[in-house]
Amino acid sequence: MVDDSQLASYAKAYAEDGYVLVKGVLDKAEAKAYREESHALIERLNRDYDPTWESARQLGMGQNTELKHCHDAQFYAAAFARLIVDPRFTDVAAAVMGTPNVQLHHTKLFVKPPEKGSPFPMHQDYPFFPHTNDSMGAAIFHFDDAPLEKGCVRVVPGSHKQGPLQHAPEGSWHLPFSEWPLEKAVPCEAEAGDVLFFTYLTVHGSGINASSKARTTLLVQYRDPADPPTTDLHTGSLGQGMILRGIDPTSRAAATG
Template sequence: MTITQGTTDLPALASQYAEQGFVLVKGLLSKEEAAAYRATSHALLERLNRDDDPTWQSAMGMSGGRTRLQHLHDAQFYDAAFSRLLVDPRFTDVAAAVMGVEDVQLHHTKLFVKPPENGSPFPLHQDYPFFPHKYHRVGAAIFHFDDAPEEKGCVRVIPGSHLGGPREHDPEGSFHLPDVPFDDAVPQPAEAGDVLFFTYLTVHGSGVNVSNEPRTTWLVQYRDPSDPPTVKTHDHSLGQGMMLRGVDPTGRSGA
């Protein structure tokens, strides 16, 4: 399911999201903006020279060999360009619409680069077990800073999977869902500037990047500030509780 930005009817988008658990918004950023963010992302990772690899151990069986992944938490604390994007109404208005709320609060962000030829996959999972909330009004937006066709290991989703609520995960395998066949998930190839929105109950994952180019994305996890967490996690995430749209009616901030 895709919706072209510029002709978006937000209620229609919200209806589609409620039914399918996700929506791919085309061209939320211009090609020029996406290219600038791609350059900023790669320069930032090179400057910080982080060598930790967040590849899940359970991803090894998906690739048949060793894969690699670059990442960075809280990019908005290293470059103001990401701070501006966090509060861009093009993003926050869609996030509010799909959650059916007025107020949008930051949970955390992660910058990902899947290197060419062996960029790490992600097994199918829900985001729910990593940071569960009482009412499940938690979502994600994946900003694509370059093209992400299937050969680059694009995101895959299982439409409607959010309707079943939280699932039992394998805590020994990075919370992946071993009983859900990866091939059941529908690829969501995207172009630079597209943004994929989905609820944290939507089953999703991604394949190996076997292309000769990197895949660059920025993940923003957000929530309704009126939805309290049931487990306090991601305490290390800088800026958790920052209001991206509206106000926090609870006064909890990052709690």
């Protein structure tokens, strides 16, 4: 378990920079097992759909690249259900939000294939699911190493303090390429077992996986259950509203006892 002083350090970095990379949340054996579980799931689903953004292709970042992914991974394999309630994750999520309660918004499993794994242009997650108090955050579990050549996540430290930024029209969801070039952002190179936490206002993106090995991650979007959404966008994910830590103080059962 992470001690209180370490949690306070993570919370401070998250508040100041808009992100924090937490090392070794999973040990190497656990990360390897989740990697194998992830690739087995993707193979079972055998879907043709490619979620590469059109904006990446338009910019030339995503030409001849591809992504493999699955929404709501915890509904396909119990291993992911156990992972999203693991205190090693939920305690950090609670600390960085400053609330004892952590609620699930959704999960996404991503595999960037070797040599052609698609990139993501720079963006905030805010436009996809705006919330009243901006508690929404993301945690990216790394199931294998994510060096620069694998298209690791890149962030702009402190960008969350600018608040919501103007993005391209719906369907593209990216920031102006000239103002927010991917190559100017800070690479968050990670090792298997590391988890990157960031706010949904933090500007981020990722490059092409040009390496000879896949990059495998699980994205968990979390929020304070007392922070309601301001729109109906992205409300259809399975399991949305599940309490991962603490309680839901807004529920009728919690209010009435």
